[in-house]
Amino acid sequence: MKDVPEESKDYHLKVALRIRPISDADVEEGATIVAHKIDHQMVVLMDPCEDPDDVLRAKRSREKTYMFDVAFDHTATQEDVYVATTKNLIDAVISGYNATVFAYGPTGAGKTYTMLGLDSEPGIYIRTLNDLFEAIEDRTEDLDCSVYMSYIEIYNEMIRDLLNPCSGYLELREDAKGEIRIAGITEFSTCNAKEIMSLLTKGNKQRTQESTAANKTSSRSHAILQVTVKQKSRVKDINEEVRVGKLFMVDLAGTERASQTQNRGKRMKEGAHINRSLLALANCINALSEKCGKGAQFVNYRDSKLTRLLKDALGGNSRTVMITHISPASTNFEESRNTLVYADKAKNIRTKVKRNLLNVSYHLAQYTSIIADLRSEIKWLHAKIDKEQQKGQKDIREIQAEVQQYSQGEIAGLREQLLSAFKEQMEIRRSLVELESCNMELHIDTSRHLLTISDWEQDRARRERDEGSGEKRDRLKEEEEESGMEEPQYVAAAREQIGPLQAEQGKTMSLKHELEEKLANMKLKSSKIEELLPQHVSNDEQREILTLLCKVHELELEKTEIRSAVLCKDNALGTKDFIIQRHEQQRELCYDIIHQQKALIEERGLCVPEGLQELYSLYFGELSEGNIEQILDLHTFSTDTRDVPDNSATIMTRQITHDVISDSDVRKAERTWRKNRKFSCVHGHPPDSSSSGLDYDR
Numbered sequence: 001m002k003d004v005p006e007e008s009k010d011y012h013l014k015v016a017l018r019i020r021p022i023s024d025a026d027v028e029e030g031a032t033i034v035a036h037k038i039d040h041q042m043v044v045l046m047d048p049c050e051d052p053d054d055v056l057r058a059k060r061s062r063e064k065t066y067m068f069d070v071a072f073d074h075t076a077t078q079e080d081v082y083v084a085t086t087k088n089l090i091d092a093v094i095s096g097y098n099a100t101v102f103a104y105g106p107t108g109a110g111k112t113y114t115m116l117g118l119d120s121e122p123g124i125y126i127r128t129l130n131d132l133f134e135a136i137e138d139r140t141e142d143l144d145c146s147v148y149m150s151y152i153e154i155y156n157e158m159i160r161d162l163l164n165p166c167s168g169y170l171e172l173r174e175d176a177k178g179e180i181r182i183a184g185i186t187e188f189s190t191c192n193a194k195e196i197m198s199l200l201t202k203g204n205k206q207r208t209q210e211s212t213a214a215n216k217t218s219s220r221s222h223a224i225l226q227v228t229v230k231q232k233s234r235v236k237d238i239n240e241e242v243r244v245g246k247l248f249m250v251d252l253a254g255t256e257r258a259s260q261t262q263n264r265g266k267r268m269k270e271g272a273h274i275n276r277s278l279l280a281l282a283n284c285i286n287a288l289s290e291k292c293g294k295g296a297q298f299v300n301y302r303d304s305k306l307t308r309l310l311k312d313a314l315g316g317n318s319r320t321v322m323i324t325h326i327s328p329a330s331t332n333f334e335e336s337r338n339t340l341v342y343a344d345k346a347k348n349i350r351t352k353v354k355r356n357l358l359n360v361s362y363h364l365a366q367y368t369s370i371i372a373d374l375r376s377e378i379k380w381l382h383a384k385i386d387k388e389q390q391k392g393q394k395d396i397r398e399i400q401a402e403v404q405q406y407s408q409g410e411i412a413g414l415r416e417q418l419l420s421a422f423k424e425q426m427e428i429r430r431s432l433v434e435l436e437s438c439n440m441e442l443h444i445d446t447s448r449h450l451l452t453i454s455d456w457e458q459d460r461a462r463r464e465r466d467e468g469s470g471e472k473r474d475r476l477k478e479e480e481e482e483s484g485m486e487e488p489q490y491v492a493a494a495r496e497q498i499g500p501l502q503a504e505q506g507k508t509m510s511l512k513h514e515l516e517e518k519l520a521n522m523k524l525k526s527s528k529i530e531e532l533l534p535q536h537v538s539n540d541e542q543r544e545i546l547t548l549l550c551k552v553h554e555l556e557l558e559k560t561e562i563r564s565a566v567l568c569k570d571n572a573l574g575t576k577d578f579i580i581q582r583h584e585q586q587r588e589l590c591y592d593i594i595h596q597q598k599a600l601i602e603e604r605g606l607c608v609p610e611g612l613q614e615l616y617s618l619y620f621g622e623l624s625e626g627n628i629e630q631i632l633d634l635h636t637f638s639t640d641t642r643d644v645p646d647n648s649a650t651i652m653t654r655q656i657t658h659d660v661i662s663d664s665d666v667r668k669a670e671r672t673w674r675k676n677r678k679f680s681c682v683h684g685h686p687p688d689s690s691s692s693g694l695d696y697d698r
């Protein structure tokens with residue numbers, strides 16, 4: 001499948017504000033209401049600490065007003081909020097656009113109430129799913145729709161599958177297109193609204209919730225519900241268009257102050273993680289709002305799993321709505337003010353929205369030439385049969401029947417043997433294709449785990465270096481040992497998974513060798529039968545018909561072989577893309593570091609050693625000559641050429657056999673990569689980054 005290019009449209013991030021009703025607890029604390037909705041877009045926040053009699057500050061306003069796309073207060077119903085923020089995204093998702101709704105705000109401000117709601121007052125999740133299924137039902141006559149749902153939480157920077165909690169912690173991965181994916185996530189496919197609701201309820205029960213002083217049922221994690229809608233026309237066509245729309249609904253954990261939540265121990269650690277990811281989110285909002293305003297800013301999504309997952313929602317291909325929540329109470333004034341400031345900045349964020357159209361013709365195009373060849377072969381066969389018929393002879397079925405009767409079933413036996421040999425070969429081929437694909441996936445999984453481990457090891461080495469003195473380092477180690485957190489769980493999990501993955505790879509490889517051997521024997525067997533046939537068949541026409549039958553089956557076999565080679569090529573290219581992706585990330589980082597260093601040197605007028613100055617000139621020279629861009633263009637070009645259908649099956653097969661990276665290449669590259677990673681952990685640079693034929697170094 002390939003993406004169908006389509007014009008992208010600019011959207012600004014829609015920001016809504018919801019002020020929850022004042023609670024009994026607020027009133028008991030003696031709080032007054034300081035947040036008011038003025039009209040459907042404007043809210044005002046009054047400072048409870050300001051003294052109206054303070055003449056020195058008399059000129060300063062006691063209140064600050066904020067404008068949003070839409071504002072709600074305690075009078076708004078769940079339906080009001082849903083209709084004004086989310087309902088109109090449903091059509092967009094069904095048409096193949098991505099959309100995101102996320103609830104943001106301090107702890108206890110009403111995020112879970114808006115997103116999940118109560119049984120009597122369901123929130124956005126349920127209302128959206130209901131309307132989505134209704135809309136899909138209206139279109140089922142002409143469109144074939146499938147809906148997939150996944151539900152995860154990010155708790156203490158670990159991703160847990162709420163629909164399959166036994167699956168352990170999940171990893172984030174970036175695919176060849178730079179899209180972030182969660183490896184191993186459970187995606188339930190359903191076309192039944194009730195079923196999806198029960199999955200949601202099941203998932204919610206798994207969510208990490210605790211009681212804090214600020215909220216009796218405080219969500220200690222960020223929850224992300226993803227609904228994917230895939231649609232294709234019911235009319236079958238070779239150039240079938242598939243629309244894929246994704247809707248993310250996110251209930252963030254609350255921003256919190258340790259003093260306000262009175263958290264200690266485990267709760268405090270949770271709070272630190274929550275705040276870290278929300279800080280990363282706030283930094284992204286800051287950078288993105290600057291970017292869309294004055295100067296270009298680097299947006300660092302990598303600081304937390306939350307921001308990596310919300311990358312598209314914030315700065316990419318998504319229509320996004322942020323529902324900001326605040327409490328009206330004077331006791332929550334500080335949090336409300338900070339939240340309003342961020343929400344105000346988020347209004348400047350713009351996203352570029354593009355419909356996700358996939359064209360199935362990408363796969364089909366690769367088979368077009370094969371199908372065309374087969375068709376001409378069949379045409380020739382038919383012409384041959386017609387000719388025979390014109391000669392007053394019997395049609396092909398009769399000839400076949402005659403052939404079967406010939407020599408008292410001797411030929412029939414041979415024919416059966418030949419057919420079953422072909423069938424078996426096809427089965428083996430199919431299994432080989434699946435094994436090849438599975439093996440590639442295992443290999444990619446292993447590489448990613450290795451990357452996770454070495455990333456962390458490098459990070460630790462860097463931290464140790466930064467800590468400087470031995471005394472400080474010892475203290476850091478002691479602290480890590482005391483907290484039992486010497487190695488984060490995701491690294492331990494990656495280590496644990498490498499062994500089984502390699503064992504699995506070993507198994508698939510030996511199975512593959514077995515099958516290949518079997519296939520070679522089968523081929524030998526069928527060619528022997530083919531040789532035997534002419535000796536048993538006397539009649540010329542019958543012999544010709546049998547030869548033609550063999551030819552048809554050979555062609556069928558060839559087709560499967562080509563399909564398998566195409567799969568291998570796709571997998572190999574996927575691996576290459578992944579490697580290039582990592583290089584890209586590393587390059588971006590280096591770019592950033594070099595530019596910041598250069599700015600620092602210039603700003604402080606520092607003296608730079610000659611060698612370093614030469615390196616700088618070389619680097620900036622390359623940049624200005626555009627060499628790097630040319631290489632990148634070359635990569636884009638070589639990736640794009642995959643989309644070009646090749647009319648000649650022979651050329652394609654030849655290309656495939658030359659292009660596919662052999663297993664030994666990959667293993668060699670992986671060894672070099674590991675060696676380099678280890679070396680760079682200790683020395684800060686790889687021993688020979690150019691030595692590996694396949695660049696596995698990041």
Ligand SMILES: Nc1ncnc2c1ncn2[C@@H]1O[C@H](COP(=O)(O)OP(=O)(O)OP(=O)(O)O)[C@@H](O)[C@H]1O
Pocket residue numbers: 019020021023074105106107108109110111112113114215217218219220252253254255325
């Ligand atoms: N609009 C509302 N109407 C009625 N009750 C509300 C509203 N918003 C919030 N509440 C109530 O306030 C309390 C706190 O709300 P909620 O748990 O949704 O906050 P939260 O922002 O998700 O907090 P946390 O970040 O700690 O999970 C709940 O008891 C909830 O029922």
